[in-house]
Amino acid sequence: MKQAQYHALIVDDEPDIRELLELTLTRMGVACEGAETLEEARDHLNRSDFNLCLADMRLPDGSGIELVRHIQQHRPELPVAVITAHGNMSLAIEALKAGAFDFVNKPVELATLRELVSTALKMGRRDEAPNPTSPSGRQLLGESEVIRTIRATINKLARSQAPIYISGESGTGKELIARLIHENGPRADKPFVPVNCGAIPADLMESELFGYCKGSFTGATHDKPGLFQAAQGGTLFLDELADLPLAMQVKLLRAIQEKAIRPLGAQKEVHIDVRILSATHQDLATLVREGRFREDLFYRINVIQLQAPTLRERPEDIPILVEHILERLAGELGVEPLQLDDSAREALGSYAFPGNVRELENILERAVTLCEQATIGEELLQLPEGVPVASSEVGGGDFELESYLMEIERKIILNALEETRFNKTAAAKRLGLSFRSLRYRLKKLDIE
Ligand SMILES: Nc1ncnc2c1ncn2[C@@H]1O[C@H](COP(=O)(O)OP(=O)(O)OP(=O)(O)O)[C@@H](O)[C@H]1O
Ligand SMILES: [Mg+2]
Incomplete structure (x- = not known):
């Protein structure tokens, strides 16, 4: 035998x-x-x-x-x-x-x-890649501690089938992380199906997710499999999960628990084998407290949580990202990559990026289009002026608020430095910052 x-x-x-x-x-x-x-x-x-x-x-x-x-x-x-x-x-x-x-x-x-x-x-049979890359060559770039940790976590989570909930501001790479988890796991050769829960009209949601049978409503002229079935064997990425209507939340919970769905108008349930990853830029825990998101679904979907860091938290990664983005853009245009001049580099270093990596991509794309020399100067970046915090938070570039906040930041940092006898490593730890992030803030605030 x-x-x-x-x-x-x-x-x-x-x-x-x-x-x-x-x-x-x-x-x-x-x-x-x-x-x-x-x-x-x-x-x-x-x-x-x-x-x-x-x-x-x-x-x-x-x-x-x-x-x-x-x-x-x-x-x-x-x-x-x-x-x-x-x-x-x-x-x-x-x-x-x-x-x-x-x-x-x-x-x-x-x-x-x-x-x-x-x-x-x-x-x-899969060897653990030290740096998870996808077949498409996508990578989670950055050498900051948070990003390194997330890269290592992606490798570990790729091997699990547990649902993962990815939180983080807009443009921080939530979808990229979800794709990497899928592409580095045993389901990599099956589909990754992203669903933007906020983009599907509430009354179409059920038929989109679960599919329908011919004749189940006027206009249903044929059977149509839903997104769950499209993801069969693979991963369903529920993006902007907070936008899922309450009625659908019940049905989703049931589908996940029973590993089965019932297409509209179908007699029988269909068994499904999909891994559920989800994301939202909203604070689900708060929505649960306010009764706008079902606690039982949150509990089920949030088995493991990953927090995508903002770009503000890891300014040391900006140069690496800039280099890759400029290289990619040059590749697409078939030209040599452009460089940033000192003024541009400085401007990016102290900008708050409310739109995170996606905003950085947009800024550079626009600059490359506008640029007629070999280097990109600050003026081509067209950064909104004096809005180092997300503009939605300060109501559109309020200078006074900004300097007020900088003053508070300065006091807190000076305090921490005094308490640690100007030991930057200890002060950073006390503030919950990485050493580099503290150094960046010291420079920004002009503290010697
Ligand atoms: N660490 C990173 N390294 C390389 N590229 C990144 C990184 N983080 C984000 N990106 C890129 O930034 C863009 C936005 O990322 P993504 O769509 O994953 O963000 P998101 O968190 O899902 O945003 P939203 O909340 O707006 O949907 C993508 O082009 C993605 O490839
Ligand atoms: Mg997204």
Whole structure:
């Protein structure tokens, strides 16, 4: 007989379930070992190598979550999924947070189990890229500490199937991060489907997301699959999630929990296998408090949260971004890349970028179009004057507010410096800033 290529560890104290799982996996070419307790499971993990671990949540000597934590600590490369009682979402979410890559409900549906197993097996074969890039060559650029951390996190999250909620101001790279998570994970060869929840009219939302059947309403002349089905096997990116009408929030929650949807006018539900990533520039937690976003959906979608940093928080990344953007623009135009002169560089260094990286892209694109020399001067950047905070916040370039805020900033920074006897590293830490960001502020405020 052919030697099995993959090995799985199945941890469950019920012999019937172990047998069912073993049978299913063996048919998929996965050799199985079984364990009844946490202790036995740890023993197996010490003795052999596995490609996958399936663990029941309730074991005679402890919880499946303990095993997930154990694996995270000792075998972080090993994908582990937990089996939970149907409807026990809080335990499933706890397991995902602890590092389980996915979960299955009991009673186990074989189709879902097979999908989970094949996703897990694809994971092991991927080498971790130190810098996640997409096939299209997209990268999350920057050498600031926040960006480095996010890059490392993307690699880790790409291997999980857990829903991720990406927050951050407009233009900070939320969609880019979502794409990189998809493109560096086991679903990379399946579609990434972005949905702008704010752009779809409320009354079309359901049919767009879930699809419809011929004859389900006037004008439905044929079956149309929805976006969930378009993303089958891949990732659905729900952008501007805060704009989802409350009625749709209920249906979305149901779809995610049941891993099934019902197209409009359809008799039967359709099983779906999609990973959900979501983003919004609004503060969902606040919307939940105000009753404008459902808490249960927020809880379900926000298993892991990523915060895309503003460009203001990482001004040290501006030169790297500028260089790449200018190179890209030159490539598109088929010319040599332009350079910024000193005045332009300085102006960008002290600009607040309410529109973040997207705004930087727009500024440079316009400057390149206007530029007739080899270097771009400050005047070509056409930065709005004296608005270092987002103009929406100050009502359009109020100079007094600006200097007032600078004065406050100066006092706080001087305070921190005095308290740390002018130790910049310690002062930065106290202020929750990176060392570079503090240095940039000191320079901006002219503090020696
Ligand atoms: N760190 C980064 N490195 C390189 N490019 C970036 C980075 N962050 C953002 N970008 C680029 O900036 C532009 C805006 O990014 P993206 O669309 O992902 O932002 P967003 O957070 O989704 O914005 P919005 O809230 O307005 O939808 C894109 O062209 C993206 O490629
Ligand atoms: Mg976006």
